[in-house]
Amino acid sequence: MWQGITYGLAAGALWGSVFLAPRLLPGYSPLxxxxxxxxxxGLVSLLLLAPLWPRLRGKVTGSDWKALFRLSLVGNLVYYLFLAASVQLAGIAPASLIVGVLPVTVTLIGSRDRGAVPLSRLALPLALVAAGIVAINADVFLHANSDGGDWRLKLLGIICAAGALASWTWYAVANARYLARFGHFTSQEWSLLTGVATGLLALLLAIAAIWAPHAAPAGVTRDWQVFLMVNIGVAIGASTIGNAFWNAASRRLPLTLSGQMIVFETLFALLYGFGFEARWPRPLELAAMTLLLAGVSGSVRMHAAPKH
Structure with missing residues (x-):
């Protein structure tokens, strides 16, 4: 279990960077x-998968490819389209706090899976997580006027964040259940196969992006060198390595606990956002982070308790 928790923490640290990328590249569309x-x-995954393919060729079935394309579409492409739009329209904090509800949604959906702790025992940890989300919501609304911008765009950003939440909730549950049911791939193999499937689907997005050119906002430049460097970092760090860590965590933890691990993505996203804005967290933001950590710690203790 502790290996799974460590892998979940590492995945969260890498995934938190995806909230920062749209802020670093404001001149580019979510598409x-x-x-x-x-x-x-997809390219990185293909290169890493090539030496393993002779051994994997006989293991990958048609059902596996269908699952890979389905998971890749919802959990990667749709999720990141919503997330990038949310960060650019509403900011890192609102996007991360709404996606931060994932520990609750995944835990509720996975509450009847094998190895899950009854929700009655998780009531206090989940309440702490919920309180943390409420606290950071309160901070956003208290400082909404000072942030400026069109409230309608912020509302659209919140709706996009809700879409990201829905798509990743489905992905987290479906991916964990598939790995539990069909355990004939290692975490690295499944991550690389997912990368190849995602890359093939992303080619369609690339064609759409070329045919629908995006005009940068006034005063914002489009530096293609920075664009390439940031996306390479996110592709290798968050997608290739982060997904491998998450698959490893999903194999070792029941859904009621792996769902809690997603909270680390929110915490790291907030930390990266504070660093980008060159400021310390405000009192409500600090309280929210403390409550979220306390909730995850409580959930870990519940799962570590001896079973009678």
């Missing part, structure tokens, strides 16, 4: 960001 990230992810 361009998603296409670039996942085409590069």
């Amino acid at each position: 361009e960001l998603s296409a670039a990230r996942y085409v590069l992810y």
Whole structure:
């Protein structure tokens, strides 16, 4: 279990960077960001998969490919389109706090899976997580006027964040259940196969991005060298390595606990956002982070308790 928790923490640290990328590249559309990230992810995965393919060729079935394309579409492409749009429209904090509800949604859906702890025992940890999400929501609304911008765009950003939440909730549950049911791939193999499937789907996004050119906002330049460097970093770090860590965590933890591990993505996203904005967290933001960590720690203790 502790190996799974460590893998979940590492995945969260890498995944948190995807919230920062759209802020680093404000001159590019969510379509361009998603296409670039996942085409590069597909290329890296293809290169790493090539020496393993002679051994894997006989293991991968038609059902596996269908599952890979389905998971890749919803959990990668659709999720990141929504997330990038949310960050650019509403900011890192609102996007991360709404996606931060994932520990609750995944835990509720996975509450009847094998190895799950009854929800009655998880009531306090889940309440702490929920309180943390409420605290950071309160901070956003208290400082909404000072942030400026069109409230309608912020509302659209919140709706996009909700779409990201829905797509990744489905992906986290479906991916964990598939790995539990069909355990004939290692975490690395499944991550690389997912990368190849995602890269093939991303080629369609790339074509759409070329045919639908995006005009940068006034005063914002489009530096293609920075664009390439950021997307390479996200493709290798968050997608290739982060997904491998997450698959390893999913194999070792029941859904009620692996769902809690997603909270680390929110915490690291907030930390990266504070660093980007060159400021310390405000009191409510600090309280939210503390409550989220306390909730995850409580859930870990519940799962570590001896079974009678």
